[in-house]
Amino acid sequence: SLLKIANRTKLRKTAKISKPDKECIERFANEMADVFGKRYSVFSYRQKNKPESYQTLWQVSMYDEDIFDFLSINTDNKKSIPEYFFSASPEVQREIVKGLMDSDGHITKQKGGVDAVVWHIGFSNTSKSMVEGFARILQQNGVIVGKLSELNKSGYRTCYMLNVNKKTFYEKGFCFYSERKQGRFVDCVNQLYASETLHAESVKD
8 A cells, every 4th residue: 555644744655565475575675675775674464354365464664755656656546557558568568467466366266066176367456447457458468358347345345356268368478476376377277278188188089
């Protein structure tokens, strides 16, 4: 989050980033240190009444006006993807997608038919513009995406969600930075192509 904290005589600009994946926060902190020459510590804290995978979060808090302004401009205050990213090279766009998927993407599995496992990849955010921009980048690179849907839950802001086609996401060179999510993605891809091989062999028979 990007915060402006009133500190007695002046406004204190603070950038706070937190996620359950430690390596993502450390990478962000290292990149900010390389750019701005200031290093901030990464720490963890516990959350109550949360799913097990979200009970421990890792965070870095940056009390720096330059970093705050840099992030505000380059994320449009976290409301949308800046327009210049849509004309960036495919390599840059893949890096953007990696970061977004680490932050608000998901890869989950559930039981399907008999002994079957079905994987789902998607992206969600409370900003409709952010989700639409994410879909736009993927479509520019040939990835198939589903329709935008809304989740309205009492006491929470409206969340916008998008499903992503697993096969085209992989074949167009997209993946995750997060070791936890990337590990799941590898399992997903292995199952996907194993299933296709078994299907092809059954057709031959």
